[in-house]
Amino acid sequence: MAYVIDQDRCINCWWCRRACPTDTIHYFDQPNRKHWIDPEGCIDCDICAQVCPMDCIDHHPEITPPPEKLEAAKARARAWAGDRRRLKLAVRGYAEAQVLRIAGNGKRENGNGAD
Amino acid sequence: MSILSAEFRGIDFFGRFTVETQEQYVPWHMTLGFARQTFDESRHTLLNMKLLEHLGSHLGEYPDIILGPQRGGEIPEEELDPAILLARINVALEGFALTTFEEIRALARDLGEELIEHCHDYNMADEVTHVALGDYWLERLSQEQPWRKDRARAAQEEFEKMLSMVREMAANFVGATAGGSNQNGGTPG
Numbered sequence: 001m002a003y004v005i006d007q008d009r010c011i012n013c014w015w016c017r018r019a020c021p022t023d024t025i026h027y028f029d030q031p032n033r034k035h036w037i038d039p040e041g042c043i044d045c046d047i048c049a050q051v052c053p054m055d056c057i058d059h060h061p062e063i064t065p066p067p068e069k070l071e072a073a074k075a076r077a078r079a080w081a082g083d084r085r086r087l088k089l090a091v092r093g094y095a096e097a098q099v100l101r102i103a104g105n106g107k108r109e110n111g112n113g114a115d
Numbered sequence: 116m117s118i119l120s121a122e123f124r125g126i127d128f129f130g131r132f133t134v135e136t137q138e139q140y141v142p143w144h145m146t147l148g149f150a151r152q153t154f155d156e157s158r159h160t161l162l163n164m165k166l167l168e169h170l171g172s173h174l175g176e177y178p179d180i181i182l183g184p185q186r187g188g189e190i191p192e193e194e195l196d197p198a199i200l201l202a203r204i205n206v207a208l209e210g211f212a213l214t215t216f217e218e219i220r221a222l223a224r225d226l227g228e229e230l231i232e233h234c235h236d237y238n239m240a241d242e243v244t245h246v247a248l249g250d251y252w253l254e255r256l257s258q259e260q261p262w263r264k265d266r267a268r269a270a271q272e273e274f275e276k277m278l279s280m281v282r283e284m285a286a287n288f289v290g291a292t293a294g295g296s297n298q299n300g301g302t303p304g
Contacts, residue, residue, distance in 0.1 A: 011206075011243075011246050011247040011250045011251075012206050012210070012246070012250045013206070013209075013210035013213055013243065013246040013250075014206075014207070014210045014211070014275070015210065015213050015214060018214055019214075028268060028271075028272050033253075033254070033264055033268055051217075053213065053239075053243040053246075054243075054247075087286055087289075090286075090289050091218075091222065091289050092222070092225060094289045095222060095226065096226075099226070
């Protein structure tokens with residue numbers, strides 16, 4: 001099973017490429033200047049289809065990657081998910097810490113105000 | 116504030132692009148498309164100014180900043196090819212903005228900031244049009260000149276690497292700062 005990008009409708013916004021957990025969406029190696037999904041790295045996670053603003057990524061159950069390639073891709077996806085979670089928690093923690101600091105002081109600490 | 120700065124920069128860039136590319140005999144309907152984009156950028160500017168006020172700030176409270184290296188000096192003439200500018204700004208930068216706005220939207224939703232969530236959703240819809248516009252015109256301009264397409268693709272790749280580097284730097288900064296605040300009793304995730 002794998003996903004396929006409709007080459008005629010893709011606008012090359014590279015959102016799917018940035019979102020792909022296995023780094024299996026390519027662009028710069030294409031003479032036709034369009035994005036494509038290498039089925040050997042596709043783990044059927046559906047993330048690319050969900051983020052695509054043109055709704056031009058479809059599921060093709062008839063395409064099956066070799067099992068060993070699929071396992072390697074899943075390992076890459078697990079590492080990616082760990083990194084993403086750490087970053088998300090860090091961003092959230094940073095945002096909350098800033099809000100609490102401003103709310104607690106009633107002013108911005110790094111200001112050049114008269115007080 | 117840095118998004119507002121980028122929107123101001125967008126008005127400047129697309130205003131110039133609309134006018135200056137006419138000297139290179141681009142189709143009139145391309146000019147019309149980018150006039151529309153300039154108008155979009157000015158709407159985004161107003162929207163972000165209002166959001167700043169909604170957060171209790173105002174234009175002028177923070178310095179006008181944009182993340183990433185700034186370019187100084189003369190720009191080589193071949194880099195002013197509209198196909199290269201479209202690849203860098205419309206396709207790469209505006210495409211990058213899609214993810215940024217989506218992340219801000221998700222963060223705003225987590226923090227219960229409904230207005231910011233709604234406005235960035237609205238903003239994002241325009242960015243999709245901008246990327247599509249850039250991609251379409253890049254294709255049209257380089258239809259008969261494959262070398263021009265290759266050159267634009269190379270420029271885009273280089274530009275994307277720079278954007279990814281900036282993004283990584285920002286993530287490292289947030290990671291380090293959040294780690295520090297947690298040690299000082301900040302909220303763990």
